[in-house]
Amino acid sequence: MDLTHASGTLGSVDDPTELAAPQGAALAPPWPTYDPAPFYDELVGSDGTPRPSADALWNHFAELGPDGLAERQVAADREIRALGVTFTVYDGGVGVDRPWPFDIIPRIIPRDQWQIIEAGLVQRLAALNLFIDDCYHEQRAVSAGVVPADLVTGSPNFRRECVGVDPPGGIWAHICGSDLIRDAEGFWYVLEDNLRVPSGVSYLLENRMVTKHIFPEMFRHYSIEPVDPYVGRLASTLASVSPSTGDPTIVVLTPGIHNSAYFEHAFLAQQLGVELVEGGDLVVLDDDCVYARTIDGLEQVDVIYRRVDDLFLDPEVFLPNSLLGVPGLMRAWKAGRVALVNAPGAGIADDKKVYSYVPDIIRFYLEEEPILWTIPTYRCSDPEARARVLGDLANLVVKPANESGGYGVLVGSQATPEELAAAAKEIEDEPNRWVAQPIIKLSTAPTLCDDEVAPRHVDLRPFTLMGPDGAYVTRGGLTRVARRKGSLVVNSSQGGGSKDTWVVDSPSDTALAGGPA
Amino acid sequence: MTDDLLGAEGDPGNGTADTRRDTGERNTVEIDDGTGDLEEGRSGTMLLARMAEAVYWAGRHLERAEGTARIVQVHTDAHVDLPVGEDVGWEPLLAIAGVDSEFAERYQAAAGPEDARAAEEDVIEFLLHGEGNESSILASMTAARENLRTARPVVPREAWEACNNLWLSSNDLLEEAHTREGRVRWLRRVIAGCQCIHGILLGTMSRDEAMSFLVLGQNIERADLTTRVLDVRSDSLHAPGADDPYDVVHWMAVLRSLAAYQPFRRAMPARPQGGSTLRFLLQDDRFPRAVGACLTEARAQLKVLPHSERAQEACQNASMVVASAPVARLTVGGLSEFLEDVQLALVEIHERVDDTYFRPSFVGWEPTVATR
Structure with a gap:
């Protein structure tokens, strides 16, 4: 794809000045002291003026003034509290329900950029699905030397129980939450592919709802891609993998009300108009079918959008003491009597070691060049890479290869000498568990902090759906923002905030994510 | 660019030939053979037993919160109508709520014998949010909210929001309920809030x-x-012929606590x-x-x-x-x-x-x- 061309064409469609809010005299900038340097800022250019797509927003905030902005933030917080949008944080083993942290200043992405990202995400998920399917069948990628055998069969996420299973359309990962970041030049990278039980989409939808209520005026100045269609696409993706011919019975399986993402589970079940079940609500009978305990007896279930991790799914096969799962569920799935979304074993493709092979995986299965960049990744299991990592630890990010949620991540530049030494020891003791990446100077976005608007680092989690009938990417995604100055940790489980993300019909002024790294 | 990027961009390469297995027919297990054809069971709405229980209890707790609030409010009003000395005190409220023994355990064990009558403040605190009172107004609202939270997928979103909001404001404003004047406002908010939830349910729930x-x-x-x-009034009925000048006041209070006067x-x-x-x-x-x-x-x-x-x-x-x-x-x-x-x-x-x-x-x- 010719990226320059894509941007150039779309860039000429709209004159950015038309998007500016109607106004009399030129307004003073809303945040005179705002200075994101040395980072790339999502809304403000290096000369301190708004990017073309942020022009109207800039003017609107200038009119509102700091008090107006603070008032809107209070209104947003109040609404989120009233809506009961919560996120559970674990503190000393106790789960505390906190209101979802939301920063009202939206992040804007021009549509021409988004279209490329969208294509890149679909390409990536298509290749990862082919890889997963291959892992549980011939393992062609191993025999062709694209990935080492150990990457597949040696992975803690490889599920022997899945070997030989053929889910509909060969799709294993139907729902992917990708983490994207931008570097100091504004280039986009994929940081992670979350293929197990990615969460956050409900917050993306709720953020938009709140923004509509607190900034209704702004929707007049922008043509913003709606985010709501996700739910309908999710419903049709789920229905498309049903093993039965009639109208499928779909359920969302949650670990229960104490899970950190319970709000989202309930939200999705409500939006989809399906039941929210816990393990105890389901039973697998001798006919290998899954049934729900309803007030009218047992009713067969066709599709389970499960938000329970693999290992808790079926105590007959995995953790025998799991109370969250359903005994016999794997049996039912392997017999093709029920669809599990995402399929068990899909996590094989989202560990951080596989991540480093994704460009090759895309080339191997699709015979295409990757559209989105991948961050160079050192695999500590490789002696040469390990030596380089240990020699340069202070300038790298060290991550456990198989964890998610930002746990166990060490940012070398921000670590104390003791932490660095401890990390070095862990890497030497268990090199297999660790990977390292150069520190990317994450982009920033203007964020309301106490009484001032200041640059804070952001990432982006779009959601991609893939079924036998097609794929869909959310328009924009969930922008997560690190609320502490200089912090790079945006994970909600680590206290990060969030922003509404607008994909708008206005041209981009920045180079786009390009070819392979 | 179409939504179906995969379709637009071409086949991903492993032959997306549909490998879906059609089992042909599916089972809907009926408990009662007489209830009709299998197709009917497939037609969509199923209700999990667990969800049914949650909405049932949400209904009970909402009603209890509202009912208790009405009773406390009306009793406060009636109390004002009666001359000092003629009033019936605050114990009847505890009896209606069925929490007299719980109350005695918490409050009267500490008080001396001279405090034979339960103090207004104590009774009100206990009924509104007292520790150890599982059917206090606040406890009922908390239980209703928890049940609605569990049942979110089957109740209208707005109903959950109204309940959550009422629960939040009742907690936030609890302080004001400590004076008679503030109490009236607090109770009114609870009653109106519960009515609002019922209204949403009636107006928007299938x-x-x-x-x-x-x-x-x-x-x-x-x-x-x-x-x-009614049971609380039964005590004063046992004196046939006794001409209680305040009889009408008492019966009006009974009717009013049930919104039944008009x-x-x-x-x-x-x-x-x-x-x-x-x-x-x-x-x-x-x-x-x-x-x-x-x-x-x-x-x-x-x-x-x-x-x-x-x-x-x-x-x-x-x-x-x-x-x-x-x-x-x-x-x-x-x-x-x-x-x-x-x-x-x-x-x-x-x-x-x-x-x-x-x-x-x-x-x-x-x-x-x-x-x-």
């Missing part, structure tokens, strides 16, 4: 099985509350006194808080639920107990015993609902299914 469980819970709780309000006036020619009030609150079939009407409504909801025969039977039995009440005789004695019979009949309905839909005996349905 009349599906989940709704039936909610309305069922609501009506069983309502009937129970009405009997408890409907009573419209329906009954008599002035509020024992017989007419009892007849109205027990046997009226049109006033939604009269025990008879609650039972009629409960039975109507049960009728649309599957496997409800036993619960319906209990409901019918309770209706008969109420309909056959010897009202005139009850004004001079035996009211308390009679009301206890009604309460037992209500408990029986609950237990049968519980057995049929929520309890482990439900699991006993499995083997029947497994052998099919």
Whole structure:
């Protein structure tokens, strides 16, 4: 794809000045002291003026003034509290329900950029699905030397129980939450592919709802891609993998009300108009079918959008003491009597070691060049890479290869000498568990902090759906923002905030994510 | 660019030939062979037993929160109407809420014998949010909120939001309930908030099985509350012929605590006194808080639920107990015993609902299914 061309064409469609809010005299900038340097800022250019797509927003905030902005933030917080949008944080083993942290200043992405990202995400998920399917069948990628055998069969996420299973359309990962970041030049990278039980989409939808209520005026100045269609696409993706011919019975399986993402589970079940079940609500009978305990007896279930991790799914096969799962569920799935979304074993493709092979995986299965960049990744299991990592630890990010949620991540530049030494020891003791990446100077976005608007680092989690009938990417995604100055940790489980993300019909002024790294 | 990027960008390469396995037919296991064809069971709305239980309890707790708030409010008003010394104190409120012993445990153990009467502040605190009172207004609202939270997928979003909001504001503003004046405001907010939730449910919720469980819970709780309000008055009925100048005030308070004063006036020619009030609150079939009407409504909801025969039977039995009440005789004695019979009949309905839909005996349905 010719990226320059894509941007150039779309860039000429709209004159950015038309998007500016109607106004009399030129307004003073809303945040005179705002200075994101040395980072790339999502809304403000290096000369301190708004990017073309942020022009109207800039003017609107200038009119509102700091008090107006603070008032809107209070209104947003109040609404989120009233809506009961919560996120559970674990503190000393106790789960505390906190209101979802939301920063009202939206992040804007021009549509021409988004279209490329969208294509890149679909390409990536298509290749990862082919890889997963291959892992549980011939393992062609191993025999062709694209990935080492150990990457597949040696992975803690490889599920022997899945070997030989053929889910509909060969799709294993139907729902992917990708983490994207931008570097100091504004280039986009994929940081992670979350293929197990990615969460956050409900917050993306709720953020938009709140923004509509607190900034209704702004929707007049922008043509913003709606985010709501996700739910309908999710419903049709789920229905498309049903093993039965009639109208499928779909359920969302949650670990229960104490899970950190319970709000989202309930939200999705409500939006989809399906039941929210816990393990105890389901039973697998001798006919290998899954049934729900309803007030009218047992009713067969066709599709389970499960938000329970693999290992808790079926105590007959995995953790025998799991109370969250359903005994016999794997049996039912392997017999093709029920669809599990995402399929068990899909996590094989989202560990951080596989991540480093994704460009090759895309080339191997699709015979295409990757559209989105991948961050160079050192695999500590490789002696040469390990030596380089240990020699340069202070300038790298060290991550456990198989964890998610930002746990166990060490940012070398921000670590104390003791932490660095401890990390070095862990890497030497268990090199297999660790990977390292150069520190990317994450982009920033203007964020309301106490009484001032200041640059804070952001990432982006779009959601991609893939079924036998097609794929869909959310328009924009969930922008997560690190609320502490200089912090790079945006994970909600680590206290990060969030922003509404607008994909708008206005041209981009920045180079786009390009070819392979 | 189309939505179906995969389609637009081409085949991903492994042959997306549809490998879906069509099992051809699917099973819907019916408990009762007589309930119709298999297709009907597939037509969409299923209601998990666990969800049914959650909405049922949400209905009960919402009703309890509102009912208790009304009673406290009306008692406060009536208290003002009575000369000092003639008032009945605050204990009756504890009796209505059924928490006298819990209260005694918490408060009176500490107080000396000279404090024979429970202090207003203590009673109010206990009823509104007292620790150790599981049916305080706040505890009921918390329970209603938790149940609605569990049942979010089957109740309208706005209803959950209204409940969450009411719960938040009631907690935030609890401080103000410590004065009589602030208490009135706090209680009014609770009553209006509960009414708002009911309104949302009535106006936006499909009349599906989940709704039936909610309305069922609501009506069983309502009937129970009405009997408890009446029971407290039964004490002062035992002095036949005694001419209590405040009798009318007391009976008006009874009616008002059940929002029944105006409907009573419209329906009954008599002035509020024992017989007419009892007849109205027990046997009226049109006033939604009269025990008879609650039972009629409960039975109507049960009728649309599957496997409800036993619960319906209990409901019918309770209706008969109420309909056959010897009202005139009850004004001079035996009211308390009679009301206890009604309460037992209500408990029986609950237990049968519980057995049929929520309890482990439900699991006993499995083997029947497994052998099919």
